[in-house]
Amino acid sequence: MSPRVPRSVRWLDRCLAAHARPQQQLLFAIIQGGLDPELRLRCIRAMTQQDMPGFTLGLRVTQGSPGRIWGSWGGFRGDFGPQSPPWLGEPPGVTPSSPLPSYATDLVVCVALGCDMFDCVFPTRTARFGSALVPWGSLQLKNHQFAKDFRPIDADCGCPTCQRYSRAYLHALLRSNTAALHLLTQHNIAYQMKLMGSIRDSIVQQRFPEFVREFMDTMYGGRGGPPAWAREALESVGISLA
Numbered sequence: 001m002s003p004r005v006p007r008s009v010r011w012l013d014r015c016l017a018a019h020a021r022p023q024q025q026l027l028f029a030i031i032q033g034g035l036d037p038e039l040r041l042r043c044i045r046a047m048t049q050q051d052m053p054g055f056t057l058g059l060r061v062t063q064g065s066p067g068r069i070w071g072s073w074g075g076f077r078g079d080f081g082p083q084s085p086p087w088l089g090e091p092p093g094v095t096p097s098s099p100l101p102s103y104a105t106d107l108v109v110c111v112a113l114g115c116d117m118f119d120c121v122f123p124t125r126t127a128r129f130g131s132a133l134v135p136w137g138s139l140q141l142k143n144h145q146f147a148k149d150f151r152p153i154d155a156d157c158g159c160p161t162c163q164r165y166s167r168a169y170l171h172a173l174l175r176s177n178t179a180a181l182h183l184l185t186q187h188n189i190a191y192q193m194k195l196m197g198s199i200r201d202s203i204v205q206q207r208f209p210e211f212v213r214e215f216m217d218t219m220y221g222g223r224g225g226p227p228a229w230a231r232e233a234l235e236s237v238g239i240s241l242a
């Protein structure tokens with residue numbers, strides 16, 4: 001057996017014993033076991049013996065393709081408790097560990113599989129490369145095609161960058177001033193906050209599967225449809241994109 005599972009379980013006991021400020025800080029257990037469902041289940045069973053506010057799914061992107069990763073998550077979310085369907089699950093919170101990418105599609109699929117929280121550098125890092133996130137993908141604003149494009153990044157975005165600056169202005173600024181990266185960061189964070197807010201609203205209004213289908217249509221409608229891994233992962237929790 002991988003030494004990580006028993007070591008992490010023992011480490012959790014030590015962390016709980018040392019946790020001096022439970023009112024100010026939440027301590028999350030890290031579920032180990034890689035892509036082995038038996039090891040994962042063993043780790044979850046041991047760690048859910050403790051009264052934890054949340055769990056992190058320990059995983060490295062090098063452990064498999066996104067489809068395999070998301071598929072394996074869908075298989076064990078139910079082990080946390082009797083939640084069905086997973087996106088309506090009650091606490092504890094579950095969050096994937098970094099450095100998993102947080103592309104918009106990843107966020108939507110992970111929520112469908114039962115994840116509640118995300119922590120990733122993606123929106124700020126991609127901004128530093130000059131890329132603006134939009135519902136239909138992303139805009140690489142360094143490209144010449146935006147030199148005379150006087151529309152905002154996204155006409156439906158309420159962020160300060162979209163309210164004040166055009167794609168053409170940001171394109172020009174990217175060539176000379178790092179302030180452009182700050183403006184793109186502001187937009188990308190606003191985009192992901194809005195996305196998560198929309199996901200939350202759709203869950204409350206009990207129309208999450210419809211939201212997922214609309215999201216995938218907008219994101220992949222002109223690009224041959226959603227990737228197979230997303231389709232398969234969503235089907236594993238009863239959301240059909242057909």
Ligand SMILES: [Zn+2]
Pocket residue numbers: 153154157158159160161162163186187188190
């Ligand atoms: Zn914006």
